[in-house]
Amino acid sequence: MKNVILIAPPAAGKGTQSELLVNKFGYVHISMGDLLREVVASGSELGLKIKKIIDSGALVDDDLTIELIRNKLKTLNGQPFIVDGFPRTFYQAQAFAQVLEELNIDNYVAILLNLSKEDAVKRIAGRLICKCGKSYNIYDEALKPKVEGVCDKCGASLVKRDDDNVDSFKTRYEVFETNIAPIKNFYEEQGKLVVIDVNRAIEEIASDIARVIKND
Protein backbone atom coordinates (compact mmCIF):
# COMPACT_ATOMS: atom_id res chain seq x y z
CA MET A 1 0.00 0.00 0.00
CA LYS A 2 1.20 3.45 -0.87
CA ASN A 3 1.52 6.21 1.69
CA VAL A 4 -0.91 9.02 0.98
CA ILE A 5 -0.55 12.79 0.92
CA LEU A 6 -4.08 14.16 0.85
CA ILE A 7 -4.42 17.69 -0.50
CA ALA A 8 -7.75 19.48 -0.72
CA PRO A 9 -9.66 22.72 -0.26
CA PRO A 10 -11.47 23.17 3.08
CA ALA A 11 -14.40 20.80 3.61
CA ALA A 12 -13.57 18.53 0.67
CA GLY A 13 -13.82 15.48 2.92
CA LYS A 14 -10.18 14.90 3.87
CA GLY A 15 -11.20 13.77 7.34
CA THR A 16 -13.99 11.49 6.14
CA GLN A 17 -11.84 9.78 3.52
CA SER A 18 -8.95 9.48 5.96
CA GLU A 19 -11.21 7.72 8.46
CA LEU A 20 -12.28 5.22 5.79
CA LEU A 21 -8.65 4.51 4.89
CA VAL A 22 -7.76 4.00 8.53
CA ASN A 23 -10.66 1.59 9.12
CA LYS A 24 -10.25 -0.36 5.88
CA PHE A 25 -6.51 -0.52 5.43
CA GLY A 26 -4.96 0.29 8.80
CA TYR A 27 -3.35 3.57 7.84
CA VAL A 28 -2.05 5.90 10.52
CA HIS A 29 -3.86 9.21 10.03
CA ILE A 30 -1.78 12.34 10.48
CA SER A 31 -3.86 15.51 10.25
CA MET A 32 -1.82 18.71 10.34
CA GLY A 33 -4.91 20.60 11.56
CA ASP A 34 -5.23 18.11 14.46
CA LEU A 35 -1.52 18.33 15.31
CA LEU A 36 -1.84 22.11 15.48
CA ARG A 37 -5.07 21.93 17.50
CA GLU A 38 -3.19 19.68 19.97
CA VAL A 39 -0.66 22.47 20.45
CA VAL A 40 -3.58 24.90 20.94
CA ALA A 41 -5.17 22.58 23.52
CA SER A 42 -1.93 22.49 25.51
CA GLY A 43 -2.67 26.12 26.42
CA SER A 44 0.95 27.19 25.88
CA GLU A 45 1.90 30.63 24.61
CA LEU A 46 2.63 29.12 21.20
CA GLY A 47 -0.79 27.44 21.34
CA LEU A 48 -2.53 30.77 21.90
CA LYS A 49 -0.69 32.28 18.94
CA ILE A 50 -1.65 29.33 16.73
CA LYS A 51 -5.31 29.56 17.77
CA LYS A 52 -5.49 33.16 16.57
CA ILE A 53 -4.03 32.19 13.20
CA ILE A 54 -6.30 29.15 12.78
CA ASP A 55 -9.40 31.16 13.68
CA SER A 56 -8.51 33.80 11.09
CA GLY A 57 -8.16 31.14 8.38
CA ALA A 58 -4.52 31.99 7.64
CA LEU A 59 -1.65 29.50 7.63
CA VAL A 60 0.68 28.94 10.55
CA ASP A 61 4.43 29.11 10.15
CA ASP A 62 5.87 26.68 7.56
CA ASP A 63 8.84 25.59 9.67
CA LEU A 64 6.63 24.70 12.63
CA THR A 65 4.45 22.42 10.47
CA ILE A 66 7.53 20.74 8.98
CA GLU A 67 8.92 20.09 12.45
CA LEU A 68 5.59 18.60 13.58
CA ILE A 69 5.40 16.27 10.58
CA ARG A 70 9.02 15.18 10.87
CA ASN A 71 8.58 14.28 14.53
CA LYS A 72 5.35 12.43 13.88
CA LEU A 73 6.71 10.38 10.95
CA LYS A 74 9.70 9.32 13.03
CA THR A 75 7.36 7.55 15.45
CA LEU A 76 5.69 5.37 12.81
CA ASN A 77 8.17 2.49 12.33
CA GLY A 78 7.16 1.76 8.76
CA GLN A 79 3.36 1.74 9.24
CA PRO A 80 1.56 3.17 6.19
CA PHE A 81 0.41 6.72 6.76
CA ILE A 82 -1.95 9.26 5.37
CA VAL A 83 -1.02 12.90 5.77
CA ASP A 84 -3.95 15.29 5.53
CA GLY A 85 -3.70 19.06 5.25
CA PHE A 86 0.01 19.10 4.55
CA PRO A 87 1.72 20.43 2.47
CA ARG A 88 -0.26 23.64 2.00
CA THR A 89 2.55 25.76 0.51
CA PHE A 90 5.20 25.11 -2.13
CA TYR A 91 7.87 25.59 0.56
CA GLN A 92 6.23 22.88 2.68
CA ALA A 93 6.04 20.56 -0.34
CA GLN A 94 9.76 20.94 -1.01
CA ALA A 95 10.71 20.56 2.65
CA PHE A 96 8.42 17.54 2.98
CA ALA A 97 10.12 15.84 0.02
CA GLN A 98 13.41 16.26 1.89
CA VAL A 99 11.97 14.84 5.10
CA LEU A 100 10.62 11.83 3.20
CA GLU A 101 13.99 11.30 1.55
CA GLU A 102 15.76 11.54 4.93
CA LEU A 103 13.45 8.81 6.23
CA ASN A 104 13.88 6.70 3.06
CA ILE A 105 10.22 6.91 2.14
CA ASP A 106 9.56 6.90 -1.59
CA ASN A 107 6.39 4.85 -1.81
CA TYR A 108 3.75 7.58 -1.78
CA VAL A 109 1.11 9.27 -3.87
CA ALA A 110 -0.29 12.81 -3.64
CA ILE A 111 -4.07 12.74 -3.99
CA LEU A 112 -5.75 16.06 -4.76
CA LEU A 113 -9.46 16.14 -3.89
CA ASN A 114 -11.12 18.44 -6.36
CA LEU A 115 -14.14 20.53 -5.24
CA SER A 116 -15.59 23.83 -6.48
CA LYS A 117 -15.79 26.84 -4.19
CA GLU A 118 -19.62 26.77 -4.26
CA ASP A 119 -19.71 23.15 -3.12
CA ALA A 120 -17.11 23.82 -0.43
CA VAL A 121 -19.24 26.70 0.96
CA LYS A 122 -22.26 24.39 1.24
CA ARG A 123 -20.25 21.78 3.08
CA ILE A 124 -18.80 24.28 5.54
CA ALA A 125 -22.29 25.57 6.38
CA GLY A 126 -23.44 22.08 7.41
CA ARG A 127 -20.32 20.78 9.12
CA LEU A 128 -20.40 19.79 12.79
CA ILE A 129 -17.58 18.12 14.67
CA CYS A 130 -17.12 16.11 17.83
CA LYS A 131 -14.25 16.43 20.30
CA CYS A 132 -13.42 12.76 19.54
CA GLY A 133 -12.43 13.85 16.03
CA LYS A 134 -15.46 12.61 14.07
CA SER A 135 -16.97 15.03 11.57
CA TYR A 136 -20.60 15.28 10.35
CA ASN A 137 -22.64 17.22 7.81
CA ILE A 138 -26.29 18.00 8.48
CA TYR A 139 -26.98 18.64 4.77
CA ASP A 140 -25.67 15.25 3.65
CA GLU A 141 -27.79 12.16 4.42
CA ALA A 142 -24.69 9.96 4.52
CA LEU A 143 -22.92 12.23 7.01
CA LYS A 144 -25.77 13.23 9.33
CA PRO A 145 -25.54 12.08 12.95
CA LYS A 146 -28.18 9.46 13.89
CA VAL A 147 -29.45 11.70 16.69
CA GLU A 148 -29.41 15.44 16.03
CA GLY A 149 -26.47 17.17 17.68
CA VAL A 150 -25.02 13.97 19.19
CA CYS A 151 -21.92 12.00 18.12
CA ASP A 152 -22.71 8.46 16.86
CA LYS A 153 -19.33 7.26 18.02
CA CYS A 154 -18.96 8.62 21.56
CA GLY A 155 -22.28 10.30 22.46
CA ALA A 156 -20.79 13.76 23.08
CA SER A 157 -22.47 16.95 21.85
CA LEU A 158 -21.56 18.15 18.37
CA VAL A 159 -20.29 21.68 17.82
CA LYS A 160 -19.30 23.96 14.95
CA ARG A 161 -15.59 24.42 14.43
CA ASP A 162 -14.44 27.89 15.56
CA ASP A 163 -13.00 28.55 12.10
CA ASP A 164 -16.09 27.37 10.16
CA ASN A 165 -17.52 30.85 9.65
CA VAL A 166 -17.92 32.82 6.43
CA ASP A 167 -14.91 35.14 6.91
CA SER A 168 -12.50 32.41 7.88
CA PHE A 169 -13.79 30.19 5.09
CA LYS A 170 -13.16 32.91 2.50
CA THR A 171 -9.61 33.33 3.70
CA ARG A 172 -8.98 29.58 3.85
CA TYR A 173 -10.30 29.04 0.35
CA GLU A 174 -8.28 31.95 -1.05
CA VAL A 175 -5.14 30.64 0.67
CA PHE A 176 -5.79 27.26 -0.93
CA GLU A 177 -6.33 28.73 -4.41
CA THR A 178 -3.18 30.84 -4.19
CA ASN A 179 -0.97 27.96 -3.14
CA ILE A 180 -2.33 24.93 -4.94
CA ALA A 181 -0.91 25.42 -8.47
CA PRO A 182 2.80 25.12 -7.60
CA ILE A 183 2.12 22.22 -5.20
CA LYS A 184 0.15 20.43 -7.91
CA ASN A 185 2.95 20.98 -10.45
CA PHE A 186 5.52 19.78 -7.94
CA TYR A 187 3.86 16.37 -7.54
CA GLU A 188 2.86 16.16 -11.19
CA GLU A 189 6.47 16.56 -12.29
CA GLN A 190 7.45 13.66 -10.03
CA GLY A 191 4.67 11.48 -11.43
CA LYS A 192 3.07 11.32 -7.96
CA LEU A 193 -0.15 13.28 -8.52
CA VAL A 194 -3.67 11.87 -8.82
CA VAL A 195 -6.69 14.21 -8.98
CA ILE A 196 -10.03 12.88 -7.72
CA ASP A 197 -13.33 14.70 -8.14
CA VAL A 198 -15.18 14.71 -4.81
CA ASN A 199 -18.56 16.08 -5.79
CA ARG A 200 -19.83 12.47 -5.67
CA ALA A 201 -20.94 9.83 -3.21
CA ILE A 202 -18.44 9.07 -0.46
CA GLU A 203 -18.19 5.37 -1.46
CA GLU A 204 -17.35 6.24 -5.08
CA ILE A 205 -14.56 8.54 -3.97
CA ALA A 206 -13.31 5.91 -1.52
CA SER A 207 -13.18 3.22 -4.19
CA ASP A 208 -11.22 5.52 -6.51
CA ILE A 209 -8.77 6.19 -3.70
CA ALA A 210 -8.54 2.46 -2.92
CA ARG A 211 -7.51 1.82 -6.53
CA VAL A 212 -4.82 4.50 -6.40
CA ILE A 213 -3.16 3.35 -3.18
CA LYS A 214 -2.61 -0.25 -4.28
CA ASN A 215 0.98 -0.97 -5.18
CA ASP A 216 1.21 -2.51 -8.63
Ligand code: AMP
Ligand atom coordinates in the same frame (compact mmCIF):
# COMPACT_ATOMS: atom_id res chain seq x y z
P1 AMP B 1 -7.64 21.79 8.80
O1 AMP B 1 -8.08 21.07 10.03
O2 AMP B 1 -6.82 20.94 7.87
O3 AMP B 1 -8.79 22.46 8.08
O4 AMP B 1 -6.67 22.99 9.28
C1 AMP B 1 -7.15 24.01 10.13
C2 AMP B 1 -6.19 25.19 10.15
O5 AMP B 1 -4.91 24.78 10.66
C3 AMP B 1 -5.88 25.83 8.81
O6 AMP B 1 -6.88 26.73 8.38
C4 AMP B 1 -4.56 26.52 9.12
O7 AMP B 1 -4.75 27.69 9.90
C5 AMP B 1 -3.85 25.49 10.02
N1 AMP B 1 -3.09 24.53 9.19
C6 AMP B 1 -3.41 23.24 8.93
N2 AMP B 1 -2.49 22.66 8.13
C7 AMP B 1 -1.56 23.62 7.88
C8 AMP B 1 -0.36 23.66 7.10
N3 AMP B 1 0.06 22.59 6.40
N4 AMP B 1 0.33 24.81 7.07
C9 AMP B 1 -0.05 25.90 7.77
N5 AMP B 1 -1.19 25.94 8.51
C10 AMP B 1 -1.94 24.83 8.57
